[in-house]
Every structure is written in C-alpha cells, then in structure tokens.
Amino acid sequence: MKEAFTAQMFGVYGFGLLETLYMVIVSTFISYIIGLPIGVLLVCTDKNGITPVPWLNASVGFVVNIMRSIPFIILLVLVSPVTRAITGTTIGSTATIVPLVFSAAPYISRVVEQSLKEVDDGVIEAATSMGASPMQIITKVLLPESKPSLILGAALATITIIGYTAMAGFVGGGGLGTIAVNYGYYRYRTGIMIVTVVIIVALVQAFQELGLYLSSRFDRRK
Amino acid sequence: MSELIKINHLGKIFKTASGDIVALEDINLSIREGEIFGIIGLSGAGKSTLVRCINFLERLTSGTVFFDGKELNSLSEKELRLVRRRMGMIFQQFNLLAQRSALDNVTFPLEISGVSRDKAKEKAMSLLDVVGLADRASSYPSQLSGGQKQRVAIARSLACDPKVLLCDEATSALDPTTTRQILDLIAKINREMGITVVIITHEMKVIEQICDRVAIIDRSRIAELGDVSEIFTRPKSDIARQLIFPGGRLPDNFEGSSRIRIIFDGKSSFEPVIANMVLECSAPVNIMFADTRDIGGKAVGQMVLQLPESEQERKRILAWLDLNKVNWNYEEDGGEETT
Missing domain, CATH: 3.40.50.300 (P-loop containing nucleotide triphosphate hydrolases)
Structure with a gap:
C-alpha cells in the first residue's frame, strides 16, 4: 500500500489528473458546440415544435440513436482512422478527445433536447403572439428559460465523459484511467488503482456539486 | 364606429x-x-x-x-x-x-x-x-x-x-x-x-x-x-x-296560471318598481323567481310574480304596470322556459 503514496506517485497522479481534466473539458466543450445545435434542431423540427420538419427530425434522431447505441469502447476503435487523420496518432490524451466527442455529442444533443422540452408551451405561444421569429424564440426563450436544466445536463454530460476517459485508459488514452490500468491492472499495484479511483470519484462529486450549485444559483423560479 | x-x-x-x-x-x-x-x-x-x-x-x-x-x-x-x-x-x-x-x-x-x-x-x-x-x-x-x-x-x-x-x-x-x-x-x-x-x-x-x-x-x-x-x-x-342562469332552472311548479314575467331592460333602474306597485295597488304579490343584476349601472334581468287570486287586484296590477311602462308578459305554463 505504501508504494501508492510516494512522492514520485503523487507526481504521476497530479499529471494524470491534469490530463483527465484536459480531455474532459476540451471534449465537453467541443461536444457542446456540436450537440447543442443538434439538440435545438431536434426540439424545433419536432411535429409539435416551432418549425416542424418531420423528415429532418426523424433522420437526425435516427443518426443520433445509432451513434448512441455503439458502446464507447467500440467507437474508440471504430473512429481511429478519423482520430489519426485529425491528431496524427491514436494514443494519448489529445487523440482520445476525438472518440470522446463522437460519443458525447449525440448524447449531449439528447440531454439538451430534454432540457428544452421542459419549457412551457404557453410561454412559447406567448412569444409567438408577440411576433417573435423562430430564431428569437430559440435564443430569447428556449435557451434562457431552460438554463438551470441545461447546466444540470452539462454536469451530467461532463460526468459521463469522465467515465469514458477512464475507459479510454485501457487503450492508452492517457489520464487517470491509464494510470489505474498500467499500475493497478498490469502490475497488480492495487493501492495505486484505488487512489486513482478515489480521485475520479472526487472529480465526479466536484462536477456534480458544481452543476447543482450553478443551476440553483441561476434559477429564478424559487 | x-x-x-x-x-x-x-x-x-x-x-x-x-x-x-x-x-x-x-x-x-x-x-x-x-x-x-x-x-x-x-x-x-x-x-x-x-x-x-x-x-x-x-x-x-x-x-x-x-x-x-x-x-x-x-x-x-x-x-x-x-x-x-x-x-x-x-x-x-x-x-x-x-x-x-x-x-x-x-x-x-x-x-x-x-x-x-x-x-x-x-x-x-x-x-x-x-x-x-x-x-x-x-x-x-x-x-x-x-x-x-x-x-x-x-x-x-x-x-x-x-x-x-x-x-x-x-x-x-x-x-x-x-x-x-x-x-x-x-x-x-x-x-x-x-x-x-x-x-x-x-x-x-x-x-x-x-x-x-x-x-x-x-x-x-x-x-x-x-x-x-x-x-x-x-x-x-x-x-x-x-x-x-347557471344551474338555475326556472322553477316550473308555480301554482295556477296567474303568473307574469317582468323584464327589466335597464330603463327603470333606480325606481323600486315592485315595492311601488304593491304600495300603490295595495295588493300583495309573490315573487317566485328573480334574477336581476347591475350591468353598466343599469338594472337588467327578470322576475316572475304570482299575482293575487282576486281578479280585481290582478287587473289593477297589470294596469299599473302598463301605465308605468314596465315590460311584462304572461308566463306560460310547462317547461319551455326551464331548459
């Protein structure tokens, strides 16, 4: 157990944590850039949405569902040609961001969709009755009104991505997951594995609490 | 307009x-x-x-x-x-x-x-x-x-x-x-x-x-x-x-046929019509149904009165109503008004 708490190991944990945070934050950010508009599109083109386009809604929904049904660990391998094309490699934390985005963006689009659907139809109708355009309804009603829910969704998405980064550790994805696998799994250093798991748990807790705090801070409904 | x-x-x-x-x-x-x-x-x-x-x-x-x-x-x-x-x-x-x-x-x-x-x-x-x-x-x-x-x-x-x-x-x-x-x-x-x-x-x-x-x-x-x-x-x-008349069916079991319906169309609002009529004709009436309300400062609505038995008193009342230009008509029997 002692070997888990040497000065050298603390350096390893610290570096692993930074790598994990780097992967999580960058991939969450990029996934939102892709997933948020898709989520908005799914809500607006719904048959009860503000600009119904049933065929578009159905096809985008279908693609999202397919992406979401592929297990992350398989997606990781499946998109490796794309990963190589973009980053020049398939190992390390930067390379891992590519499959993370592939997996998280469709997931985030559904999380966003769910949040936006919580906005009361009456409020949207009121905005329409005031002469708001669909774009104005999106930017001035749907998104601001669902802000607390969107923040909670972002915490959920971030936590899911943390889980994926740990999984990516198995195939040299870098970060805390790689440390857990390399030291704990291959070299039977259980102590080190436990420490990395504890750090990951703390990270998940921190993001969840931050999400809850920010969500209630911005919520004017109470 | x-x-x-x-x-x-x-x-x-x-x-x-x-x-x-x-x-x-x-x-x-x-x-x-x-x-x-x-x-x-x-x-x-x-x-x-x-x-x-x-x-x-x-x-x-x-x-x-x-x-x-x-x-x-x-x-x-x-x-x-x-x-x-x-x-x-x-x-x-x-x-x-x-x-x-x-x-x-x-x-x-x-x-x-x-x-x-x-x-x-x-x-x-x-x-x-x-x-x-x-x-x-x-x-x-x-x-x-x-x-x-x-x-x-x-x-x-x-x-x-x-x-x-x-x-x-x-x-x-x-x-x-x-x-x-x-x-x-x-x-x-x-x-x-x-x-x-x-x-x-x-x-x-x-x-x-x-x-x-x-x-x-x-x-x-x-x-x-x-x-x-x-x-x-x-x-x-x-x-x-x-x-x-929400839920308010007009009562349909009035006794006799000596009933009249008075309609207030807002013209005679501030005068206590029924009270004056009773005083001046010195004949009692029975108010069977009344529904009047204030609309824009005018009294509108209807009232169903049971007139006295005496033929003479009835005539007196009807004459008084006509004289005072109160809108009235005989209340029909049966359920036509009760829906």
Whole structure:
C-alpha cells in the first residue's frame, strides 16, 4: 500500500489528473458546440415544435440513436482512422478527445433536447403572439428559460465523459484511467488503482456539486 | 364606429389520428374599434381556437380574417409577425418568462421588435406603473401572486402599443376579488388608451362586468350575438339561458296560471318598481323567481310574480304596470322556459 503514496506517485497522479481534466473539458466543450445545435434542431423540427420538419427530425434522431447505441469502447476503435487523420496518432490524451466527442455529442444533443422540452408551451405561444421569429424564440426563450436544466445536463454530460476517459485508459488514452490500468491492472499495484479511483470519484462529486450549485444559483423560479 | 376585426365564414378543422374534429364552423363577426367584445362558451365550444385564429396562432381551414383592413390569410410569416405586434395577448396561465424579472418580461416584446435597451426599459417602467406594479419591477414571476403576474402580462401585452388586447380566459385562474380588479384594469386600459378588447371566458359574470357586446359560442358555432344588456334581458338560445342562469332552472311548479314575467331592460333602474306597485295597488304579490343584476349601472334581468287570486287586484296590477311602462308578459305554463 505504501508504494501508492510516494512522492514520485503523487507526481504521476497530479499529471494524470491534469490530463483527465484536459480531455474532459476540451471534449465537453467541443461536444457542446456540436450537440447543442443538434439538440435545438431536434426540439424545433419536432411535429409539435416551432418549425416542424418531420423528415429532418426523424433522420437526425435516427443518426443520433445509432451513434448512441455503439458502446464507447467500440467507437474508440471504430473512429481511429478519423482520430489519426485529425491528431496524427491514436494514443494519448489529445487523440482520445476525438472518440470522446463522437460519443458525447449525440448524447449531449439528447440531454439538451430534454432540457428544452421542459419549457412551457404557453410561454412559447406567448412569444409567438408577440411576433417573435423562430430564431428569437430559440435564443430569447428556449435557451434562457431552460438554463438551470441545461447546466444540470452539462454536469451530467461532463460526468459521463469522465467515465469514458477512464475507459479510454485501457487503450492508452492517457489520464487517470491509464494510470489505474498500467499500475493497478498490469502490475497488480492495487493501492495505486484505488487512489486513482478515489480521485475520479472526487472529480465526479466536484462536477456534480458544481452543476447543482450553478443551476440553483441561476434559477429564478424559487 | 369602424370595424377593427372582421371574421367571415371562418372554419377550423383539426386533423387527428382518430379523424377530423370540427372546432369552428361558419363564424361571422366583426369587432368594432374601441369596444370590449366578449366571446363566451362552455369549455370545448371552440372559443380559445377562435381567439387564436384572430392572431393566426392557428391557421384557418376556411374563411377570412381581416385585422385593421388587412386580410391575414394573404400575409407571409414575416408580415404576420409584424401584425401580431399590433395585437397584445394575455393568457389564463399568464405565460411569463420565469427566468426574467417583471421589468425584463415587459421589455421582451420591445427587444424582439428591435427597440434599444434604454428605451425599452423606460417604456416598460411606465407600463408597470400603469398596472400598479412599478415597485415590483425587479421581482421574478415566482415572487408574485397570480393577480400580480397577470398585471405584468398585461403590461407586457401593451408594450408595442397594440390596437387590440386579446384575453384568453385571463381571469379564470384568479379568485373573485382579483378577477374584479383585473377586469377593472382592462376596462381602464380600454377607456384611457382606446385599445379594443376581446375577452374569451366561460364565466357570464366576466361578460356582465365589462363587455359591451357578446358572442355566445356553442358547439363550434355562434349561437347568439348582440349587446350584453339585450342578451341578458332576452336570451333567445338555450345556451344563452344556460349561461345566464347557471344551474338555475326556472322553477316550473308555480301554482295556477296567474303568473307574469317582468323584464327589466335597464330603463327603470333606480325606481323600486315592485315595492311601488304593491304600495300603490295595495295588493300583495309573490315573487317566485328573480334574477336581476347591475350591468353598466343599469338594472337588467327578470322576475316572475304570482299575482293575487282576486281578479280585481290582478287587473289593477297589470294596469299599473302598463301605465308605468314596465315590460311584462304572461308566463306560460310547462317547461319551455326551464331548459
């Protein structure tokens, strides 16, 4: 157990944590850039949405569902040609961001969709009755009104991505997951594995609490 | 008075999986500039759909709607949005933006029509003042009572200087006292700002309190249309009688046939007609049924009197009524009036 708490190991944990945070934050950010508009599109083109386009809604929904049904660990391998094309490699934390985005963006689009659907139809109708355009309804009603829910969704998405980064550790994805696998799994250093798991748990807790705090801070409904 | 809204042969059919549902059929009405027009009906009668056809939140299946001389059917979405800014609308559930303060709710329609932030705020403050909520400008909807929320919604609906205010069951979620206050406010806006008002409701007392004219919608059609005082005095349709005397069947077991019905049409309001009649004819009457109310300061309604047994006393009473120009007729027997 002692070997888990040497000065050298603390350096390893610290570096692993930074790598994990780097992967999580960058991939969450990029996934939102892709997933948020898709989520908005799914809500607006719904048959009860503000600009119904049933065929578009159905096809985008279908693609999202397919992406979401592929297990992350398989997606990781499946998109490796794309990963190589973009980053020049398939190992390390930067390379891992590519499959993370592939997996998280469709997931985030559904999380966003769910949040936006919580906005009361009456409020949207009121905005329409005031002469708001669909774009104005999106930017001035749907998104601001669902802000607390969107923040909670972002915490959920971030936590899911943390889980994926740990999984990516198995195939040299870098970060805390790689440390857990390399030291704990291959070299039977259980102590080190436990420490990395504890750090990951703390990270998940921190993001969840931050999400809850920010969500209630911005919520004017109470 | 010129017509602000004109509806011709309007029909609306909702297509559902289980077949077509006719919501409105052959609706014809015109709403005059400056009046308070009521649309009443039981729930499911189609009145909420009708008001949504006025600002084209619902597309018509057939017929035409004119607003301020423009035929709305022929407008593009973009033109329609501009027209909608000239129509304010308030709702049963208020529909305020929960994440915006009262002030920012009122600036919302100004923002979307491109008014600068400073000007919007200034206008919004003055409107919150009109509705009596200037001191709650920074409150959020969750911190306001139902009546206050509706006041904010009213201020918001007035932001773009509308020509008409559409009220969809605007007081149905409020208690009677608050309802009265909100209706007073709407009447004041109508009077002082000259804004035409269309009120959708299922409550006759709302119509009674502030409307000039009313259309009664029953089973997708207009059953009756006219001046409020006229419809209250002489309801012609079954639905009108049902709405005016809610749950109140006229008693149908009066003894004998010596009953008359007196109709108050608002002309003889301040005179205690029945008391004078009893005193001057020195004959007692039995009041079998009475339903009178104050509409715009005039008493309207009806009363059913059982006349005395004595032939002489009866004649005296009828003569007195004629002399005093009181509107009366013999009350028929049977159930015709009781539906």
